Amino acid sequence: MCARCGGALPDGGRVSPRIVLLRGSTHGVVERLAEVRAAGNIPLIGDERWPAAQWEAVAALAAESAVPDGAAWAALTSGSSGTARILVRSEASWATSFSAVSTLLGDAESVALPAPPASSLTLFSLAHALTGRGPRPALDAESARTATAFHGTPQGLQSLLDAEAIPAVRTALVGGSHLDPALRARAEANGIRLTSYYGAAEASFIAIDRGDGLRAFPGVELDVRAGVLWVRSPYIALGYLGEGGPLRRDGEWVTVGDLAELSDDVLTLRGRSDGAILTASATVIPEEVEAALRGVPGIADAVVFDVPAPRIGALVAAVIEPEAADTPLTLTELREAAERSLAPAHRPRLWFSGVIPRTPSGKPARAETKRRALVGEVDRVTR
Known part of the structure; x- marks a missing residue:
């Protein structure tokens, strides 16, 4: 529901000249994204579990905020440490990494995506699919059973392994939170080549771990200054709509305040400085x-x-x-x-x-x- 609309927020309801807010249903989501982008607009996918007040707040924020030039995608940060924010990014900030991601996924034809479309993690994979060069999204239980790749959180991977729901998966890209070494071992025992990664909604992929420690993602440079990680990368978002978040810039370098150590090109994370x-x-x-x-x-x-x-x-x-x-x-x-x-x-x-x-x-x-x-x-x- 949306009080500003006087009733249910229609799927594809326009909330600003350039932002289109979509319901987070997986049904037909790729086609809906394609339609919004073909019209020259920027899609923003909401979560179907949101209460009406949150739909209204997101719609109002998108409507009242100036959208920077070059914005092509909008996503909501996870809100794991506070209020969710709308983040906007250029086409290239995701597209530049598609080739490296395809390699990590073994050039799979389809990829299981258990996180909802409102997640920037899943939206990235949907954006990749829209190019015609990324793996086909598997967003439901039936298609997940034939998917040969997985992209999601450790919790999503564990749930699908517990349910024996992804028997054909052979490569996995896992990020979003801590990966238990036991889960990596379990995946490998099931014949899955697993690559975990560290990233941020603001900076996309930052570092990957194939089992020998976190190392810079292709195209990314890392620097630790006074214990805080700074990144130079082609994958950085343009910024936030409305009030700012943790992203800070110093020329071409950015940080979101993560504490880290860097030794022999291996990155060790120590948490967020603001936490x-x-x-x-x-x-x-x-x-x-x-x-x-x-x-x-x-x-x-x-x-x-x-x-x-x-x-x-x-x-x-x-x-x-x-x-x-x-x-x-x-x-x-x-x-x-x-x-x-x-x-x-x-x-x-x-x-x-x-x-x-x-x-x-x-x-x-x-x-x-x-x-x-x-x-x-x-x-x-x-x-």
């Missing part, structure tokens, strides 16, 4: 704590965040998602696991347990996870 937790005299990077917690038997995933505390700045808190809901870890087990793998300042002082909410692409929704914990919608572990 660091200051507790007493220590700086805690949530992603580092999460990586340690994921290695604990019985924990499927974890999200770490700060809880303001007098005198020390903040407490470190964690929501853990148990591997089995009927056998959650006790407070003693969690504390002992943290003591074995984390320095004292990095150990969570508050523990919560439950299902971690996710963005449409499968990333943990950090802001929503924290909100649920703080308002009591996630169980506090007290014994």
Whole structure:
């Protein structure tokens, strides 16, 4: 629904002279994208699960914002750490990487895409398909069974492997969040050549890992300045509609604030600088704590965040998602696991347990996870 429209927002309803907002249904999505682009407009795909208020907010933002020259695609950032933003990019910023992506996917004829079209990850693959040179999108269960490639998040790959839903897949491109080494091993045991990647909605592909560490994606240059990763690349987006986000520029170089180390051309990520937790005299990077917690038997995933505390700045808190809901870890087990793998300042002082909410692409929704914990919608572990 859309109050500005006086009723249901029609599929393809125009919300600005150049932005066309589409419903996120997979049915006929390639054809709808082609129609919008053939008319010289810029498609923006929404998520069918959005409440009416969010449809209205996105439509209003697109209508009220000036679209930069050269914009050809619009996508919503994941919103994993806050409010979603509309990001616009040129045709070349994606098209320049299509050849390298085809090689990584083994020049597959079709690719399974479990994330919804509203995800920039899936929209990239749809844009590739529209050129006539990319693999055919497999957006439903039936077509996924014959797809020979996969592009999606680790969570999407694991779900499809669990369901034995992609028997023909032989190559996989996996990004969006942490890849468990056990999932890579499982994919390879199933005859799948897996390439994981690190990227950002603002910068597209940044680095890839074939199993020997993250190295610069073809055409990308990496530089770490004062612990912050900077990138020079032909794949950078034009910018945001409305209020800006984390993208910062220095000439041809850009950063989104990711902390990293670079040694012998191997990139090690340490999290986002704007997400660091200051507790007493220590700086805690949530992603580092999460990586340690994921290695604990019985924990499927974890999200770490700060809880303001007098005198020390903040407490470190964690929501853990148990591997089995009927056998959650006790407070003693969690504390002992943290003591074995984390320095004292990095150990969570508050523990919560439950299902971690996710963005449409499968990333943990950090802001929503924290909100649920703080308002009591996630169980506090007290014994």
